Amino acid sequence: MNKSNVIIKSPGRVNLIGEHIDYNGGYVLPAATDLFIKFTFSISDKDFSEIKSNVINKKFNVDLTNLKKSTVKWENYIIGSLISILKKRNINLYNFNCLIEGNLPVGSGISSSSSLICGFVKGINLLNNLNFNKNDLLTISREVEYDFIGLKGGIMDQFTIINAKKNNLILLNTIDNSSKFIPADLGNYKLLLLNTNKKHDLSDSSYNDRVAECNKAKRIINESGIDIKFLTEVNKDQLNRLINKMPKSIYNRARYVIEENERTKKSVEFIKGFNLESFGELMYLSHKGLKDLYEVSCSELDFLVDETIEHNQILGARMMGGGFGGCTINLIHSEFIHFFIEKISSKYLNKFSIPLSPIITSLGGGLSQEK
Numbered sequence: 001m002n003k004s005n006v007i008i009k010s011p012g013r014v015n016l017i018g019e020h021i022d023y024n025g026g027y028v029l030p031a032a033t034d035l036f037i038k039f040t041f042s043i044s045d046k047d048f049s050e051i052k053s054n055v056i057n058k059k060f061n062v063d064l065t066n067l068k069k070s071t072v073k074w075e076n077y078i079i080g081s082l083i084s085i086l087k088k089r090n091i092n093l094y095n096f097n098c099l100i101e102g103n104l105p106v107g108s109g110i111s112s113s114s115s116l117i118c119g120f121v122k123g124i125n126l127l128n129n130l131n132f133n134k135n136d137l138l139t140i141s142r143e144v145e146y147d148f149i150g151l152k153g154g155i156m157d158q159f160t161i162i163n164a165k166k167n168n169l170i171l172l173n174t175i176d177n178s179s180k181f182i183p184a185d186l187g188n189y190k191l192l193l194l195n196t197n198k199k200h201d202l203s204d205s206s207y208n209d210r211v212a213e214c215n216k217a218k219r220i221i222n223e224s225g226i227d228i229k230f231l232t233e234v235n236k237d238q239l240n241r242l243i244n245k246m247p248k249s250i251y252n253r254a255r256y257v258i259e260e261n262e263r264t265k266k267s268v269e270f271i272k273g274f275n276l277e278s279f280g281e282l283m284y285l286s287h288k289g290l291k292d293l294y295e296v297s298c299s300e301l302d303f304l305v306d307e308t309i310e311h312n313q314i315l316g317a318r319m320m321g322g323g324f325g326g327c328t329i330n331l332i333h334s335e336f337i338h339f340f341i342e343k344i345s346s347k348y349l350n351k352f353s354i355p356l357s358p359i360i361t362s363l364g365g366g367l368s369q370e371k
Ligand code: GLA
Pocket: 015, 018, 019, 020, 021, 022, 023, 111, 153, 154, 155, 156, 157, 202, 321, 322, 323
């Protein structure tokens, strides 16, 4: 029996552009953050397992021989992972202690839930010598979120957390999960996240409605005789010809998806060509689309984006992640960051009576074991 501790670091993810595209078969441009969840696992002699989170100050026990859904939401990320692991490898797992620590904010659009699941699955894998490869980790963690938690999202978060490389973006094609690393050379600019502290739990939000609306758009397009598997396979002209065949809101969702996918492809060219000004403009257009066409923004996020427009030192800003709260991502000149943080924090507090949490983030590596 392996008696030593297994320590895992699991990052969060940012996404530069390509929002709500990963379940529509398009391109996304995420990376891992240097913020992470740290897990310390050890094998236990008890006949139950203990999970303790210092991040949210909660703990609970599980009986590995009788795993069932909890009424406490966060416990289900762990329980669902264990069920999924046991489905993949039908063997007895060791009882364990798992301590969860770290600095990744919860419910802020930086993918704390996927990070929790991926890190936990990797830890149990190592503790029990299950020999999961990256693909196994990906399918197991996706299954937990999709089937057990019920968030009908795409693969972007888990893919990034498992595969990320320090200082690189991942250009991920969600049609076939093929990917390329793009060095994130942002010169004098940095990525600043502004966390609204408006907590969002995507599985309780309209996230799944958006997935259903995209599927509806696809159905209408297919019924018109254009045969597609993914919404990104039609172009804007084809969609515009069907404008009278679908409700306005469904047309808007599809239009956003097609435009955002094009923006992501262009962004990669701009970033590779060090044309950050043009990339920044696309970030603003992405936000506008998410707000007006896809309708997943909220007043706090809109305020934070609007407040950047008058500053030339900020090249672009947009809401990031699933929406309905969470944070904005800003491409900002490093010398302007501290001045701006001070200014925006006090304005935000005045307006919403909630403190703003700014996070200057660098791009980190993927899921790792600490030796
Ligand atoms: C959440 C989901 C992802 C993705 C984003 C929006 O983070 O987990 O799969 O859809 O929202 O881009």
